[in-house]
Amino acid sequence: MIYCCPKDRGALSQTESNLVCERCSSKYEIINGIPRFVAMENYSSSFGFEWKQFSKTQLDSASMMSQSMDRITGGMGWYAEDVKGKLVLDVGCGSGRFSEVIAKWGGRVVSLDYSVAIDEAKKNLNNLGLNADFVQGDALSLPFPDNTFDAVFSIGVLQHTADPLLALREMCRVLRPGGLIGLHGIYERTLKKSIHPKYLFRPITTRIPTETLFKIVKAWVGFSLPISRFMRKKLKLRQGLVERIMSVANYEGAVPGIGDSNVYEWALLDTFDWYSPAYDNPLTKKEVEDALAVGKIDKVIEVDPHGINYKGYKQK
Numbered sequence: 001m002i003y004c005c006p007k008d009r010g011a012l013s014q015t016e017s018n019l020v021c022e023r024c025s026s027k028y029e030i031i032n033g034i035p036r037f038v039a040m041e042n043y044s045s046s047f048g049f050e051w052k053q054f055s056k057t058q059l060d061s062a063s064m065m066s067q068s069m070d071r072i073t074g075g076m077g078w079y080a081e082d083v084k085g086k087l088v089l090d091v092g093c094g095s096g097r098f099s100e101v102i103a104k105w106g107g108r109v110v111s112l113d114y115s116v117a118i119d120e121a122k123k124n125l126n127n128l129g130l131n132a133d134f135v136q137g138d139a140l141s142l143p144f145p146d147n148t149f150d151a152v153f154s155i156g157v158l159q160h161t162a163d164p165l166l167a168l169r170e171m172c173r174v175l176r177p178g179g180l181i182g183l184h185g186i187y188e189r190t191l192k193k194s195i196h197p198k199y200l201f202r203p204i205t206t207r208i209p210t211e212t213l214f215k216i217v218k219a220w221v222g223f224s225l226p227i228s229r230f231m232r233k234k235l236k237l238r239q240g241l242v243e244r245i246m247s248v249a250n251y252e253g254a255v256p257g258i259g260d261s262n263v264y265e266w267a268l269l270d271t272f273d274w275y276s277p278a279y280d281n282p283l284t285k286k287e288v289e290d291a292l293a294v295g296k297i298d299k300v301i302e303v304d305p306h307g308i309n310y311k312g313y314k315q316k
């Protein structure tokens with residue numbers, strides 16, 4: 001078994017529907033074939049809701065685009081040969097869009113998420129006949145012994161935890177010496193990025209019950225997206241500027257081949273994603289680089305300077 005107790009890293013023994021720690025006797029239920037190391041409903045429930053609503057939206061197999069794969073290659077510099085036959089951990093898998101790519105490339109994937117999005121990821125990969133393990137757990141206290149994985153990655157997650165640097169240390173801990181780490185889609189803390197309408201409204205929106213907030217965001221996107229699209233197409237204004245003026249995510253012209261229905265659905269998904277998560281804790285590049293150094297990650301390569309996009313290898 002690859003799991004251990006997240007509290008004290010004790011070995012686990014398996015009964016029919018539980019994993020039990022041999023050291024502290026903590027019991028973790030297995031529900032729907034998924035070990036649950038955290039309460040099923042928790043601070044990340046808005047993501048559980050989000051990924052149930054948009055379970056397939058950004059999966060390459062459903063959108064018929066290669067956007068998820070392109071983000072893995074372009075944002076982390078990972079290719080099929082890096083993961084084929086390797087044991088790979090996806091930290092914060094959401095609906096499983098990146099796990100899907102790694103599994104198709106022949107990686108032996110373990111997908112972990114804090115929320116019940118993990119059930120959507122399992123459904124999605126199983127429907128495609130892809131093999132992976134799924135676990136509901138906490139990036140801040142990963143339920144794996146040291147040096148378990150050949151490769152570990154996380155995309156768009158660390159900022160949504162209470163302590164992103166601790167999550168990064170945990171990723172380094174469970175990576176084996178010589179193993180590969182990839183980071184992409186971490187919010188960067190810069191003055192420019194802090195000037196965003198979401199930071200004005202989040203103190204209110206994060207207190208609104210998830211389903212009510214979703215209705216509000218839906219109404220807002222219905223109103224603002226057409227104006228935003230007009231500003232992009234006719235006035236030729238930049239994506240970042242239009243996003244800030246209209247406070248709606250608009251990928252028109254930014255994601256090649258995105259069709260009209262995808263523009264709407266992605267706008268709804270990502271605008272909700274700005275306003276609903278409990279945490280929005282960006283990091284600086286220096287903080288990430290320092291944490292990688294502490295985690296004994298060598299040969300750190302900045303894959304793309306636009307944002308936080310790194311790959312590196314753990315010292316042997």
Ligand SMILES: C[S@@+](CC[C@H](N)C(=O)[O-])C[C@H]1O[C@@H](n2cnc3c(N)ncnc32)[C@H](O)[C@@H]1O
Pocket residue numbers: 044047048051058091092093094095096097098112113114115117137138139140154155156157160161162273
């Ligand atoms: C913006 S979504 C990104 C999902 C996926 N990586 C993607 O890019 O499509 C952030 C994910 O992080 C998960 N998450 C938040 N806090 C977490 C934690 N402490 N441990 C593990 N996952 C967490 C959420 O449940 C959510 O699914």
Ligand SMILES: [Zn+2]
Pocket residue numbers: 005006007008009010021022023024025026
């Ligand atoms: Zn224990």
